[in-house]
Amino acid sequence: MDSATGEQVSADLPWSHILLACSVIVLEAGAARFLELGNADQLLISGVRCCVQLTCLGFILAPIFEMRSPLLVLGYVFGFMVLVSAYEAAARPKVTYPGMFSKAVVSLGSALLLNGLLLLYIVRPAPWYDAQYVIPLAGMLINNSLSGVALALNAMIDYLHGNKEQVEVLLAFGASPWEAAWPGFVKSVQAALIPAINGMNVVGLVSIPGMMTGQILGGAPPMKAARYQIVITFLIAGCTFAAVVLICVFTIQAFFDPRGRHDDSEVKPQSRLNISRLLDCSKWPSRTPKAAGQAESLPAGAERCGTPLVLQQSWQKSTGGRRILDLALDGQVGPRPLKAALQVGAGEVLCVMGASGVGKSTMLKWIADLTSSGASKMSLGGEDSRRMAPQQWRREAGC
Incomplete structure (x- = not known):
């Protein structure tokens, strides 16, 4: 097909060429071992996981693209992508509070739903549930929102749990829970939005963004690819902002009781592993049983x-x-x-x-x-x- 129409498909890559690319990781791991950097095994494991995970993704998405079922597409987006992202975001902080995972699900799902509907209205695929559009676009929104939610959760919990005395001083002077948590809320949202703001500042200057690169490789005209990239960049920022604000509000609610008292009695050390560490057994939390007859420690x-x-x-x-x-x-x-x-x-x-x-x-x-x-x-x-x-x-x- 003519590349000017924007419908040309990029050339297929044989496995022999894929193996040639894999040799780069093998050589990198060999150099790391020779230089005694200590991360040669990590490079190899990450490379293997990358191949396995992306290959599995290809097998999973192929039937979804062919069946063209709206329930299947939405089920994959909200029943798998959102849940996995929420689990990953809830596994990042060092401590956790009850319901943090479900609140991350609601934050990411709500932000994706609002911005995803707007994105579908702008792009207008036919049909609207076309997996070729919905799944990649939803993936870009969720992936960037995940980073923002993880940063916001960590910063908000650190303020409410690590600065308990400061929060209680504000409460003692008659501040409401929202007023006492406001300094932490501002810092958390600011920190979580830094990647999105920096991305908009340098987009098109230091690199061609992923979506624009994919469309150009697929044969789309550069101007058409640029317009798509502008839309997705703005909606990524909007999705991240909405998810970050929601998770911060939910976290503030979790740290105060109905009388407005600061309550972190249910805060516990993190026990779940984030997905990037699930295969690394050395990082699994140890559960050493308490010695028989050992007395409980008193305050x-x-x-x-x-x-x-x-x-x-x-x-x-x-x-x-x-x-x-x-x-x-x-x-x-x-x-x-x-x-x-x-x-x-x-x-x-x-x-x-x-x-x-x-x-x-x-x-x-x-x-x-x-x-x-x-x-x-x-x-x-x-x-x-x-x-x-x-x-x-x-x-x-x-x-």
Whole structure:
């Protein structure tokens, strides 16, 4: 066919030519072993996996392209591509929280659906579910969104889990969960969008992008290929942005309870392997059983001090001030009880002293409603804390 029509198909490559390309990886691995770089095995394994995975992909896509079934095409995109991408994104952070995988699925799937529909409207394949268009285009959107979601997840979790004290300080001053998490949200979205922004800045200058290269090799005119590349580049940025914002919002919700308290009690070390490491047995997480009779470790405070904090302070009317804060706290600090009964009058200053680990900081967190204190009662100016919005209670109790 005439290449000017844009319908010429690139020439087929015999296996002998493929093996010639494979020799490059073999030589590279040999040079790495000679230079004692320590990654010769990794190069060979990656090369073998590349051949196997792409060959399997070709066998899988061939019947999908031939059957031309919309259910099969959409099932492959949302039932396989999105799920695999979500698993990979959820496996990247060092720690995980409950439901992170499902939230990654929703984020990537929603972003792909919105931007994919717009892309289909722009490209208008006939029929609209033509696998030759839908699967490659969806793959480009998902692949770039995966990188953004993985970066955003890691940065957002690092802020909420690693900067717990900073978040709780903001909450103690009456900030809402969204306000307390806002600095981390901004940094996470900015970091996740860096690859997409950099890609748009240098596209067409340092290299010809993948889609444009494929169309030119297939015989499409360069101007036609450039228009397609502009469309896919913009929608990749839009898909990445939508997926990143959604996963950040879901992560913020997961780190706060209904009362707006910061809660990372369900955060655990990452146990799943990302797909790129599944075949590397040396990277599998070890599950060494606990030795028989080994005691559970106690919180640091419990090890240092075995005496619980018990405070009893009665408000004296002779102070001349009116009674403002009334506290009856009853809960646990690890395995130990903590009780405190305080009545504070206007203008009164209290000083709480005790050994490290008895529960002084925990008591202050209870008063600020930053953590649940069990069967406790708190009132401010005669109004029960449970009847006040958490942000209002923290603002007024902090004053």
